Amino acid sequence: MSLDTDILTSNSLMSRMKSIVLHHLDREDFDVETFAEEAGLSRSELYRKIKKNTGKSVTQFIRDIRLQKSLEFLSDGEHTASETAYKVGFNSATYFNKCFKEKYGFTPGDTEAHREEIFRLLNQPEPLPKKSKSLSKIVILIVVLLSAAGVVISIFFSQRDSSAEETPTEQTVPSSGKTNIDATVNGLSNNSVAILPMLNWTGDESLDFICFGVTDAIISRLTDLNTVDRIAPMSAVIPYKDSIQALHDIASQLDVENILHGSVQKAGSQLKFSVQLINILNNDITWSDDFIIDWVPEEAFKMQSKIANEVVMALGVDSRPYLHNDAPTSSKKAYDYFLQGFYQYNIFTKASWENSIHFFNKAIEEDPEYLQAYIYLAFTWHLGGLIWSYTTQEEAWTNYRKYLEMALTLDPDNTSIPVYLRDGYFYYELNAADRIPEISGVTAKVHMATNSDYALKTGRYEEALAGNTKWLKQEPFSGAAYALLAIDNYFIGNTSECRALLDDNYDLYKDDLNFLRETAKAYYFLGDHEKMREAVNYFFENFKERPPIMRWLKAIAADQQGDTETVKAQLAILQESYHEGRSGSPAWFLALYEARNGNYEMALEWLERSYAAREVEMTWLAQEPDLAPLGNHPRYRALLDSMQFPPVARKHVNNSIIIKN
Template sequence: MAKELSMDQAFIKKLTDLLEINLENEHFGVQQLAEKVGLSRSQLHRKLKAITGKSSSSFIRHFRLMKAREMLADNVATVSEIAYRVGFSSPTYFNTCFRIYYGYSPGKVKYRNKDADPETSINEIEVEGNKPPVAKTYDKVEDRPFKKRFVLVPVLVSLLVLLVAYIFYLRFDNANTTADSLTISADKSIAVLPFKNYSGDPEMDPFCEGMTDEVISRLTKIKSFTKVSSRTSILPYKESGKSMPEIASELGVTHILEGSFQKSGDKIKVNLQLIDGSSDNHFWADEYTGDWNSDDIFKIQAEVAENVARNMDVQISDSEQEGIQKIPTNNHQAYTNYVLAQSQKYKFSRISIQNAIPLFNKAIALDSSYVDPYIGLADTYIMGGLVWGVFKEQEAWRNAKGLLQIARGLDPSNEQIEAELNAGYFYFDWNFELVESYYQKRLENFVYDRTPAIDADFPNKTGRYEEVISTMDKNIALDPSVGVFYTFKGQALMLQGKKDEAVDLLKNSDPLYSDDWFYLRESTKLHYYLENYKPFEDQLKRLMANFSDRPPLLFWLNAVHDHMNGDYEGALSNVRELQKSYENESSGSPACFSALYYCTLQEYEKAFMWLQRSYDRHEVELTWFREEPLLIPLKNDPRYKVL
């Protein structure tokens, strides 16, 4: 009589039978397997961990790779055909997983022992994200050739002599490298590259961007990471063609997460690889599947963040775990509209800003408790009211402030909401006393911020240049790829009278951010103040060539440029455009820029007239009033002191 299976054995057999039946179904993943056995995803995960030590996704991948290895050993089809037969949608991804798991490529199976037990795969521990035992470290080799039966003894002796000499050298070299190695191993930093769209449909691009953003957002919630590169930092690498070590070096991270997003019918699939930045070794890969019209996409985002942290040996607190797993909305259409709105907003143009608004509003209408669209829409109004001239300034701020107050009621601990509100209090309300209190809290507890309005612009405009330089140096150390960090530091150096240092800083950073609107805007203005006129002209040309929008700032820059070059008619034409913007009640501070233009002509009566208009209109650029270099000749005038 056959021995009866234990409960655990019967459970595993049931799972493998289901996987066998659905082997070719690439959409059959953790969620589908859990449903078939009547468990939730988390219940299945815990039970498999207890029985096999594997996660659910690893158990499925192990089974598929084991079946693939059997087929490869029997030579039943090509590698690509077998990849599809065992449920992989991409032969390339199959090859990567197989290589990581077994330590050699699928094409070399014929050189291996056909009867080798897949459970003892040399790279299984590595795929699971654990460090291999010391006794097995010699096995961590990819694509090593099959062992030869006979090796000449003299060759072995020679190799042994060389090995001893190398070890002797390393002992001496070790003293110089130990400290650096410890520093590197302690660094838990990561960049999430833009997910690739494998759906074959360009309309899915915003959802790839959304998946990238959400994974970054969840990783950022984990304080044990020393650095998570921002969205703006990773965008230049979407189609850069650079190697992983190059990208890791430029972004200043130790690890890179590379992924793809695919939608087929009502199913979604996310494939990921975690890569060691310096060596380009792929030491963890995973595949996630789910239903499009469900909250599976949020569960996948959370699971990705948790697995990345676990594989990088990064600790997650209970509160962080709760934040990572939080589902922002149960309304899939609300999420869809939010993702499309964010995609439009990040194009940073007048048209895209206007396109984003109805999409954000639709997301809010579909789910009024969904916090993210409130913040996204408020940010859109603030951007459009500060620089672009899309909305009237105070109208933009009223809309943004109302949205942020609703969002704060829904999520009182959200730091982004407080940052956005205080930026508004500063620029639109001129409430320096209120913002000062918030700034001091930020100063005591440093927070990385890629849009440092409070950390840099506020202290620059209130005369605290050393604080700006110190904060920007910290931000640059964490993420050297954000251009505005350098312009804020350059402004502080200029206001300190350190002109040469500011010029050198811009000289090094200008070539790196020639396609960055915010950097170009600030660096062009800064070059002009530094009387660095050739770079000023070059940056202005880039602004005009690369961006079609013409906010008031650009009319001012072009007016001073034309006047410097003797094109007085051109200068006058740009000044007329500024004043037309003022008459139309445009944002973007046209009255203030008109005043600055007349200061350069030393027509101070006209300058005062436009300054008064700027004050009456409450223009945001007037926050520069105390520190603005072009206003220095006016500072002894009683009218200046009154203002």
């Protein structure tokens, strides 16, 4: 076959490969297995053909097609960066932003300023496939691969013989012979790790839950031991189920240096768990092992606990035998619904909020005694009643309290549920007292240890800073944590650190709704109106959500620019939202707008309306900078008294420019 014919054949093949990817473009779960099946190839054949013709891995090939297609969506001016991310199959707008910038040198939000470059990128011809390597190089490669294969085969048979000599007792977890404590790993690089969801290679979708269960059990076990500095939580790793992203990309997003991943296969009545620990920095397989169990569906949770225990012991993190056999539910279907709800809960859009309620309710239908399902259903209602205003505050508080109280009847000794209930009294009943009679067992100190927002709003800035620092240590990929730490530093008086946290993380996390919202507010606190306007404009250009806090900031930004029409429009929407009883605290933000402009009597009127409506943002009453001039006004102090703010919280009292009546 001639070189020209080779190229034509390669072009045809790659065109077909590209068509398959484009057909599944918006599927974030489109994985290598699906790709190979659609192409009529094995995984290894698919890899070889794409590598030979493009020089790329399968992951790079798919990602580049998605990024190229994203240029088309962004260039038409009708799609936001966030919308585009999901349309081209990215499950994270932040990760899309990172990949896009790495490839093109600018962010998706900056496409307007790069239209000529985008036109060139969209119209340049695709490069010809690479020529084959020389025969001598191929021969050398084959020799190397055969040598490596010989070593692998030798290891396999030696391990098989070793394990064959053992006679496992019933319900033990035999391994390949490498998990004895003498062979364990002594510590993790950088003491940070992410445990990715196990891949289900059994061909039986009903076993998905055991893959998630083992992953969750390992994370819980490591977290309980408190010997690893940074462990990516389950909420962070769920989106990487069946991900085709390269492991170093996942590690970068999760800010860890080690990835533990694996797969589950089934043979007869046995399940085989194959696990590897990868050191990303050195690109080394630090440790690997296989665990084989006799599959007894009725004892699934007991088995996943044993697998988790064996993995943790093999890693050398802890050598104490430990079995946690309490199943969260006896229903596999309920567990599956719960995991789906948990995934939706962590997306933070109205649609995902509604989906999470649906799945948690389905989990409870399958198992009416599923404690965690009640707790997370309560959390979901709570989320909807706060700043995003997905539902009314009354409905949010009613359901939040209802499901927590139902959870408490299932587990009367649970010490966390009363703390969650105290959150409700703080946000929905506007009770900021150090002691609340209805939750007498939960002190302010205990509350602060679990809720940094409460600590900040009651004047305990150092405690708030410590809490958010701990959160960031546990979840270093959380953009919101950086923004909240910046706000903590502002209130402590460390404005330089506040600004550094915002500036250093803005480009990376600006596609995270929670980060962008808090960052816009923080820049406003700093008096950096230009940065605040940039954040506000980016929010309105890239997200569909319109919470009252962003309308307030939009009105301020417009006011600074002399855009009276936009100011009137945003204030009118806030007033309409208040009169219709919507959540999100519209009256509160109207009060702040009036206070900023020196209309103090009107500000007090809106504050009193906000308190009467029990708007959750009233919890900022004692700390909000724009309310400092009202500090000694009797109506303002009456509101502080009504909410029972402790003396330490009353920042603005005696610091007012208003003469007390």
